[in-house]
Amino acid sequence: MKSILRGYIRIVDIINKVMGYVLMIMLAVMTAIIFWQVFSRFVVGSSLAWSEELSRFLMIFMIFIGASIALRGNELISVELLFEKLTGTAKKMLVVIIQLVSIVFFIILIKYGYAMAESFSNQKAPSLGVSMQVIYLSLPLGGVLMLINSIACIIEEFIGKGEK
Numbered sequence: 553m554k555s556i557l558r559g560y561i562r563i564v565d566i567i568n569k570v571m572g573y574v575l576m577i578m579l580a581v582m583t584a585i586i587f588w589q590v591f592s593r594f595v596v597g598s599s600l601a602w603s604e605e606l607s608r609f610l611m612i613f614m615i616f617i618g619a620s621i622a623l624r625g626n627e628l629i630s631v632e633l634l635f636e637k638l639t640g641t642a643k644k645m646l647v648v649i650i651q652l653v654s655i656v657f658f659i660i661l662i663k664y665g666y667a668m669a670e671s672f673s674n675q676k677a678p679s680l681g682v683s684m685q686v687i688y689l690s691l692p693l694g695g696v697l698m699l700i701n702s703i704a705c706i707i708e709e710f711i712g713k714g715e716k
Contacts, residue, residue: 564704571617571620571621571697572621575617582607582610582611585606585610589604605679605680612687613690616690616691616697616698617693617694620698620701623654623705624705626705654698655702659699662691666691666692668688669692672684672685
């Protein structure tokens with residue numbers, strides 16, 4: 553059983569590594585687009601109509617992907633007063649309870665995020681002409697990534713961190 557759980561953790565680590573590279577590419581593209589937008593506005597005299605919109609959409613996806621990676625690394629902002637006072641089993645149980653409450657939220661995010669994406673399927677982004685459904689799919693995508701990372705955190709509480 554432990555080997556199956558460690559296998560799950562390894563798969564989640566691989567997904568996080570790939571998502572880290574995706575984040576890196578998205579940030580590079582966004583930086584290049586914003587640089588070109590500023591350059592073309594002040595040097596050329598005309599700006600790109602689609603650059604601001606694409607940068608905004610990339611930022612939305614980056615936030616959800618980055619939040620899932622930060623969740624796994626325990627790098628999200630939190631109040632740790634109670635957490636620091638507890639030790640041993642009580643501390644583990646608090647982590648598990650927090651993760652279970654988070655999982656409920658992630659399931660709601662996935663369900664209603666997908667429903668919201670479906671409801672915007674007939675709208676198009678003004679400058680890019682991309683369906684807004686693609687942009688709103690960032691909600692369930694982020695929810696799924698945070699869900700699998702939250703499950704991995706719970707598993708690590710019980711079987712230990714092990715090798716990474």
